[in-house]
Amino acid sequence: MYIYDQYDQRIVDERVAQFRDQTRRYLAGELSDAEFLPLRLQNGLYVQRLAPMLRIAVPYGLLSSKQVRKLAHITRHYDKGYAHVSTRQNIQLNWPLLEEVPDILAELASVQMHAIQTSGNCIRNTTTDQFAGVAADEREDPRPWCEIIRQWSTLHPEFAFLPRKFKIAVCASEEDRAAIHAHDIGVELLPNAAGELGFKVLVGGGLGRTPVMGSVICEWLEKRHLLTYLESILRVYNQHGRRDNKYKARIKILVKAMGIDAFRDAVEAEWALLKDGPSTLTECEITRAQSFFTSPAYAALDGRSSQEALAARAATDPIFGNWLARNTRAHRVPGYRAVTISLKATGIAPGDVTDRQLELLADLADRYSFGELRTTHQQNMVLADVEEAALYELWQHLQKAGLATANIGYITDLICCPGGDYCSLANAKSIPVAEAIQARFEDLDYLYDLGPVELNISGCMNACGHHHIGHIGILGVDKKGAEFYQVSLGGSQSKDAAIGKILGPSFSQEAVPDVVENLLGTFVSLREGEETFLQTYNRVGIEPFKERVYAKAD
Amino acid sequence: MPKLIKNDAVSSDSWQRALPDSDQLAKGHFPTLAQWQAATETLPTVQLQPGDEVVTLVEALDTLELIAVDFPVFTDGRGFSYARELRQRGYRGELRATGEFMPDQVHYLRRCGFDAFQPADASRIEEYLRQLRVFSEHYQASVDEPLPLFRRRDSESQLA
Incomplete structure (x- = not known):
């Protein structure tokens, strides 16, 4: 997964210091409620019915076991001992104290996490396929592109006061597991006629009051132009999106009002200024981003024998068999499967997970899945790289912790x-x-x-x-x-x-x-x-x- | 005289926000885009409001000396893009933010190309000054740092 260098760390640390100062000024009466509102929202802090709610960014759903342990600690120390996985793959806390939020952000920064732009009228957390890197139908790993978009969109000086929130999703596989049609911008990695991978770009999708599926603005874009093209779309939206009515302020309304062709013309005119400029991606940067998402050290396994053993186990233990059939899926590497951990047990709010469960999941990730976990937009979690031979043991641990509900994809996995x-x-x-x-x-x-x-x-x-x-x-x-x-x-x-x-x-x-x-x-x-x-x-x-x-x- | 921040210091001058409802140019006030367009001689200053088209000024960017971009409310972020557009199209004169923007926005405003800040409420002018540089590093290309972080990382790795 992506590891911060000194620059990433400095940006996040300075963000914590900035928000600590903003909170202090707000509590001292130096910032009004109206001024503090967008500042706290852009750090993920809502004021809710019962208490503030803090939304922590999980970039494209990827977490290390160390980060998960930190989240467990935060829920226990600053909250009521549980967290909630949101439909944007983020983590939400329901009971933090405003005064303690700067400390929570500092704890997060210590494990390379933050709450930047998880809310407010700005570019939100970029989401993708929870099976990125392990799916058999994948054309290329989408996560380096998500990271490139994350860095570009983080504290972007021009797009912090957009007409409305802005969501981007990336898909790189046959099956769309990132719902790219329902995003302000959806990006799909696709080959052109010559077989070179580039981006198909959709714009103006979204749910909310007026649900619309995205329209194609660009059939195929060379990879190096991704950021300048995104910037051009955002600049047109920032200048021309409606600001008089919050229900008509999303980009989908602008695209509909202008028509996709006129909107494309406006974007192309902007792009003429930006294309091939300094924000054009370099080979060096693309390679650097990709270097963080290489395959873990998979064992060379004979998939056939482990599958036979699993089938035999499933026959003698049908409860395990149910879980195996519903909560695990094929992996591109023989002898491995991706495991979905259901956070949808009856009687527990969908997507909720306790501090103890988080700690157990961190341990299980270390033992069985190269120390990584993922969150999904269906509000579950994933161990993406589990050896088939270890599945029974893993299942026993999950079952004891109430994390083995065998319902993935079924109606109770709502x-x-x-x-x-x-x-x-x-x-x-x-x-x-x-x-x-x-x-x-x-x-x-x-x-x-x-x-x-x-x-x-x-x-x-x-x-x-x-x-x-x-x-x-x-x-x-x-x-x-x-x-x-x-x-x-x-x-x-x-x-x-x-x-x-x-x-x-x-x-x-x-x-x-x-x-x-x-x-x-x-x-x-x-x-x-x-x-x-x-x-x-x-x-x-x-x-x-x-x-x-x-x-x-x- | 209205207070402002210019060249990273508090100063003041006599310019006041435009009076959009007046047909006539009011002395000491910035001309609105409409007033600027209607003027018989070429005026060296103009104030843009949200909704104005930046492209209107393209032909005059060499002769303009001071463009003010007004923020009637701080939540309306159009002015950030206006500044980027003007700088990208070659404007080199003073670019001044006026109006209701808040101290916590000047850092972004500066990166978009503003070099002068004239808040409507000048009582907090020191706070605006303090907020100019709350970050020492950025990911994106901007007017004050034309290379995005990834290009600076590239050259570091090539030196190493």
């Missing part, structure tokens, strides 16, 4: 924002809804029979729970002061990205598990062969689901 229990923006609670759905589908045979279903819950229009792109999306809405839930169907975050269609009138919180059960019952009665929920939905449309759900409700 995505869920913190919602009205914590967030002051939320219209409705989301965690109790998640819990009620998880409790309804506890029967594993039924769960597996349903096949892969992505269910995403957001407590408000801001769509932190990505409800638009869930196969089933649930959105909390406020109706005359009461909490209701709107359901949508058919969203998708993969290559065939789609925005879900609203089913109809919204439901009370108590009704939601019944509605979900009816939707899945409809699917079971209509599916043909091995069809998944999404495939059946795409074949039959929304009507049969509507009929069944609202017939029951009458």
Whole structure:
């Protein structure tokens, strides 16, 4: 993974000193609430319903065991002993004290971490595939490019007061595991006709109040032009994006208003000034970034014999077999698998992880996965490089710690924002809804029979729970002061990205598990062969689901 | 006289923010872009507001001596890009930020090409001065450091 040099360290240390001074001035009355607001937001600090919330950056989801131990220490010492993995692969603390945030940032800086630009109207944490570097369908490792973008966007002097937040995602594989269509800028590493890898650039995707899929602004861009091209897009947006209405301020609205062709012309005009300038990437820099993401020292293993042993183990221990089938996936190196650790046990807020669990995961990462862990935008964690021969032992450790729920990709592995229990923006609670759905589908045979279903819950229009792109999306809405839930169907975050269609009138919180059960019952009665929920939905449309759900409700 | 920071020191001069509602040029005030365009002679100063098109000034960049960019609210960051555009297109004269920007923004403003700072609230002028250099290192190319960090790293590794 990327290791700071003296320059990176100095920048982060100076950021801590700056925020310590800003906090002091705020508490002394030298900075107003309005002035402190963007300053604290750009250090990840929200003021929430019950306490401040601190969002810690996990660049493209990668963590070392040392960093995870530090996070465990921080949650125990400064918070209530648990952390939350967000849908941007970041880590959130729900109960820090404002006065102690500078100390928390100093602790983070000591392990090469920070909270820079995890919130506010600026360029946010760049996200990518949680299986980067180990996926069999990968064209090139996307992480060096994420790191190059991270450095460029960190404390960028021109883009700290944009019209609205700005999110970039990078994908480098056949399957899109980074949801690049739903980002302000989505970048995909693709070969051109000559076979040279470059970037396809999408712009103007986003969820929120007006969900839009990104449009192609550039079919293929030479690698060295990445930063000047991104800078040109941002400069057009910074000057022309709407600032009169926060709901119309995202770049997607500007792209729609101008039309993609006119927007592209404006970007190209800017690019004429910047192209081939000093921000053009050098071979030396690309090689340097790539040098941090080389393969770990994999053992030369005979994949076949370890797989046979695993199959035998799974046959005698079906609980392990379930976990093996659902929570591990193929690795590009024979004899290894990537393991997803489910943070979706029923009864625990989705994405929450305790200090003790973090420490255990750090130990397991050291023992089984070259000392690295990853966070995922589905709010789970990943050990990416585990020898197949060690999987049974690893599973036993995870099971003891409540981290072996065998549900990855199934309906109880749902995505869920913190919602009205914590967030002051939320219209409705989301965690109790998640819990009620998880409790309804506890029967594993039924769960597996349903096949892969992505269910995403957001407590408000801001769509932190990505409800638009869930196969089933649930959105909390406020109706005359009461909490209701709107359901949508058919969203998708993969290559065939789609925005879900609203089913109809919204439901009370108590009704939601019944509605979900009816939707899945409809699917079971209509599916043909091995069809998944999404495939059946795409074949039959929304009507049969509507009929069944609202017939029951009458 | 309004206080400002210029050449890293507190000073003052007589320029005041533009009066956009007036057709006439008001003495001592910067001309707005509209007033500048309407003037019969070539005026050496102008003040841009958010929403003004920087390209309007391209032909006059050699004759302009002082361009002010106004920040009516500190959350409106268009002026940061205006400064980059002006410097990138070759403007060498004084570039002054005016208005409601806050002390914690001058560091970024300077990197975007501003070399003078005239805050509406001059009572904190020392704080603005203190905030000019809160970082000693940066990743990006900027007006005060034309090479991004990666190019400086490149030359170090070639020397080593």
